[in-house]
Amino acid sequence: MTPSKNPVGIDAIAFAGPQCYLDMRDLAAARKIDPDKFTKGLGQEQMAVATPCEDTVTLAAKAAQATLKNFDIDPSEIGTLIVGTETGVDHAKPVAVYVHEILGLPSNCRTFETKHACFGGMAGVGTSADWIASGRARGRKALIIASDIARYGIGTAGEPTQGAGAVALVIGQNPRLMNLHLNCIGDYTRQVMDFWRPLYSKYAFADGHYSIQCYLDALEGALADAKSQVDDPHTLNTDSMEACFYHVPFVKMALKAHRRHVELQHDVMNDKALNESYAQRVAPWLTLNATVGNIYTGSIFLALIDFLRRLDPSSEGKNTSFFAYGSGCGASYSAGQVADNAAAWRHLVDPAAQLAARRRLTVEEYERLMHEDEHADDNEATHSDPTRWQLDGDLFYLGTHNHQRVYGGMPKAHMKRAG
Ligand code: HMG
Numbered sequence: 001m002t003p004s005k006n007p008v009g010i011d012a013i014a015f016a017g018p019q020c021y022l023d024m025r026d027l028a029a030a031r032k033i034d035p036d037k038f039t040k041g042l043g044q045e046q047m048a049v050a051t052p053c054e055d056t057v058t059l060a061a062k063a064a065q066a067t068l069k070n071f072d073i074d075p076s077e078i079g080t081l082i083v084g085t086e087t088g089v090d091h092a093k094p095v096a097v098y099v100h101e102i103l104g105l106p107s108n109c110r111t112f113e114t115k116h117a118c119f120g121g122m123a124g125v126g127t128s129a130d131w132i133a134s135g136r137a138r139g140r141k142a143l144i145i146a147s148d149i150a151r152y153g154i155g156t157a158g159e160p161t162q163g164a165g166a167v168a169l170v171i172g173q174n175p176r177l178m179n180l181h182l183n184c185i186g187d188y189t190r191q192v193m194d195f196w197r198p199l200y201s202k203y204a205f206a207d208g209h210y211s212i213q214c215y216l217d218a219l220e221g222a223l224a225d226a227k228s229q230v231d232d233p234h235t236l237n238t239d240s241m242e243a244c245f246y247h248v249p250f251v252k253m254a255l256k257a258h259r260r261h262v263e264l265q266h267d268v269m270n271d272k273a274l275n276e277s278y279a280q281r282v283a284p285w286l287t288l289n290a291t292v293g294n295i296y297t298g299s300i301f302l303a304l305i306d307f308l309r310r311l312d313p314s315s316e317g318k319n320t321s322f323f324a325y326g327s328g329c330g331a332s333y334s335a336g337q338v339a340d341n342a343a344a345w346r347h348l349v350d351p352a353a354q355l356a357a358r359r360r361l362t363v364e365e366y367e368r369l370m371h372e373d374e375h376a377d378d379n380e381a382t383h384s385d386p387t388r389w390q391l392d393g394d395l396f397y398l399g400t401h402n403h404q405r406v407y408g409g410m411p412k413a414h415m416k417r418a419g
Contacts, residue, residue, distance in 0.1 A: 008173055125180075
């Protein structure tokens with residue numbers, strides 16, 4: 001993989017999550033399950049829980065605001081806005097157009113939503129990188145936001161793998177953080193019923209163990225396609241990578257994925273080598289996934305943020321791999337290269353303070369919130385009160401009026417129209 005002279009890649013990134021979380025030990029106690037199953041068996045410590053006032057729009061907008069502000073990018077520089085989500089707020093109107101208004105983006109910005117389960121965010125990154133590489137961007141950048149609220153329901157096998165949050169990325173030329181190798185992207189698609197959410201359901205349905213198998217098959221297929229595009233397939237081996245990023249529905253899944261990745265390049269599996277490779281290239285960047293949970297489209301980028309916030313200058317110029325998976329299923333295997341001087345920006349991407357400020361919910365509060373949310377969209381006039389959940393800030397979903405969603409903290413013009 002030869003770096004391009006005018007590389008396209010990730011210029012800025014930020015995470016925004018809900019203000020409350022549930023501790024996995026509290027959940028295990030309430031479900032009468034050994035807590036080690038959640039913490040060691042799945043690898044999860046906490047999961048972010050969105051209150052009724054925090055939806056896919058507010059999470060997306062907060063992540064995007066932080067990205068533009070922290071990296072000093074003016075809204076006028078954005079020519080494409082894509083929100084990848086599988087938990088949108090309307091059957092027709094995209095989350096992206098609310099975000100477009102909140103950020104004050106230019107009217108000649110192409111704005112839309114992508115859906116393919118957890119693959120929607122990476123699909124947006126690939127599409128926008130091609131747009132920039134083609135020259136059609138005319139110097140402008142793309143803003144991609146992966147925003148979701150993952151819910152399986154109380155007492156289900158998927159319950160400990162819930163989560164919520166958004167990651168916003170700016171894709172541009174000569175990026176500050178990560179160059180993307182656009183000449184090597186492996187794709188994989190196959191119709192499978194491993195995880196889905198019917199139109200009538202707030203909760204996802206999953207054939208959990210089958211979904212793990214589908215994920216691993218997709219990794220094999222996408223990697224094979226990527227290898228067919230490079231002169232030397234060994235350049236995509238795990239040992240050629242400084243870090244390997246996977247879609248992380250729960251932390252243990254990244255270990256299963258890395259095992260398969262290593263298996264595919266060696267005839268004989270060596271447990272010691274696998275463990276060392278995992279400890280060096282994957283595990284260090286899974287601490288945010290363990291404390292936020294599955295954020296669907298954004299999960300792979302949460303691992304990337306964890307890597308970037310602790311980036312050592314010695315990693316600059318080195319390659320990384322990305323395996324993005326969306327149930328149903330669609331996947332891609334691609335590679336990046338840490339940009340020169342990327343470590344200089346690491347302090348801008350760290351969400352540690354935001355996570356430390358979260359409020360720990362009791363299981364009773366969490367269950368009440370889940371029951372309320374289950375029926376929140378049954379009727380036209382619902383109203384959410386941020387003070388009830390002790391939330392800070394001013395950008396909240398407040399309910400519907402005249403069949404329109406109402407947000408606190410939106411520009412005045414929108415509030416007038418909605419009210
Ligand atoms: P489960 O059947 O309740 O759990 O559901 P299990 O019995 O398989 O146990 C899980 C692990 O804990 C196992 O480890 C156990 O051995 C271990 P493994 O064998 O896998 O290494 N364990 C313990 N460890 C220590 N102490 C103990 C103990 N007990 C058990 N006492 C499942 C697990 C993941 C299936 C479930 O949570 C689920 O259905 N989750 C949702 C589906 C999912 O996350 N699938 C992942 C692949 S598909 C995907 O990633 C796409 C997705 O993000 C959606 C999208 O694309 O939009 C989901």
